[in-house]
Amino acid sequence: MYESYYGLLDKPFRLRPDPQFFFGSxxxxxxxxxxxxxxxxxxxxxxxxxxxxxxxxxxxxxxxxxxxxxxxxxxxxxxxxxxxxxxxxxxxxxxxxxxxxxxxxxxxxxxxxxxxxxxxxxxxxxxxxxxxxxxxxxxxxxxxxxxxxxxxxxxxxxxxxxxxxxxxxxxxxxxxxxxxxxxxxxxxxxGPMDELETQAYIEHRLLTVGWKGDPSFTPAAYAAIYQFTGGIPRKTNHLCDRLLLMGFLEEMHAFTDTDVDMVIRDIAQEFEAPAEPPGDPALDPEHAVFANQYPSVLDERMLRLEKSMGSVLSILKKIVRTPAGANQVMDGNQ
CATH class of the missing domain: 3.40.50.300 (P-loop containing nucleotide triphosphate hydrolases)
Structure with missing residues (x-):
């Protein structure tokens, strides 16, 4: 999905083991x-x-x-x-x-x-x-x-x-x-990679698929990735894959530690246990607190979803307007 947007030849952060991406830490x-x-x-x-x-x-x-x-x-x-x-x-x-x-x-x-x-x-x-x-x-x-x-x-x-x-x-x-x-x-x-090796590992995988600096990562972004993954290659692949996906949806070409933290929060939310439905506040004070907070949490997630969908629609409109864009759509479907 994001490969063509960033001009990459293939997905750089697949989870399956691939000797093509072997990195010699x-x-x-x-x-x-x-x-x-x-x-x-x-x-x-x-x-x-x-x-x-x-x-x-x-x-x-x-x-x-x-x-x-x-x-x-x-x-x-x-x-x-x-x-x-x-x-x-x-x-x-x-x-x-x-x-x-x-x-x-x-x-x-x-x-x-x-x-x-x-x-x-x-x-x-x-x-x-x-x-x-x-x-x-x-x-x-x-x-x-x-x-x-x-x-x-x-x-x-x-x-x-x-x-x-x-x-x-x-x-x-x-x-x-x-x-x-x-x-x-x-x-x-x-053992796991250290912080400098983690940055080199990310860049190595990107360069293997033709990366030319787009997207870019700030030093703080690399540090945030290492702090979350602990230098474990598979965790690094998972986080970076999601980061590039968000970058594609949000039309981003540079990542900061704030962007990394946002993806980390999204991943954490996906693996949270489902919250119990709100009950009667008069019977359960804890449910009353949840009921008061729930609408704002839902509204925030809906706004983010609408923003992401709007970005996708905007990209598709730009593609459809140009003959070259038609080729990009065909390539993306392949």
Missing amino acids: KGHKRAMAYLDYGLAQGEGFIVITGEVGAGKTTLVRNLFRKIASDQIVAAHIVNTHVDSDDILRGVVAAFGLPFEDSASKTTLLARLEAFLRECDGQGKRALLVVDEAQNLTPRVVEELRMLSNFQTDDKPLLQTFLLGQPEFRATLHSPGMQQLRQRVIATYHL
Whole structure:
């Protein structure tokens, strides 16, 4: 919607992980270095943890984009709400092997081992990446550890990367995980970006889609974005996407901290619990206060909605008046 208004080639702040927008903050560079180190070692487990929305899945997508398919066969598991029997089927399926429900565990293990040995015979290594590892039970983690026992005389046939939220560390350090810990060759916790990195991250994503300074952000606007998001990439994407949408509706080309705060309030209101309908003030004093305030709150939101709709209609009228505008409408519908 707002891309053509600001002359952008694509949406810069999509929520889905996209390696095209990978930003190398200090934390993300170090996390990638650990993953690259793991690939170079060719054995054991690498564990990467981070808060929700910190960019762990984007790391995986960026890793897959970098690895040579003629050297490494990679599989990615994201559905981790499974039991110890289903995780084996998940691994087999992730490598593209048949996994019929009637197959026994012995059959699936034999099928996976044959595949891994075939990869080794072709000069390739097998890499398993398990995302959302915090959902794994200790028993499921132990099943994954057992798969690392597949090996030739001089090297393992399968390497595993585990990525999850911080609570996965509790699983990793539980009493029954000693054998797994002995096979972990590196761990890293991916923290949030700092304030300067958050500004650089926003500008990086905008520049990736052809940003030429429109819209602009004041230093206070960047500071307000960081204060709300805490440097978490996903939260930053959500807020900035809404900010540009408001800018389009209000025909704005520069954002201040006041504009950012307005969007933050709108987001907060959307996730508020519905207010109870006003009751009889004579029976409930609290409802009396609400009833007195409710009309003004409603009027304010209606005025803002009318203003936004008026802006949209104004833009459409300008577009319709010119032949070039007709092309813009067609482009916008595409």
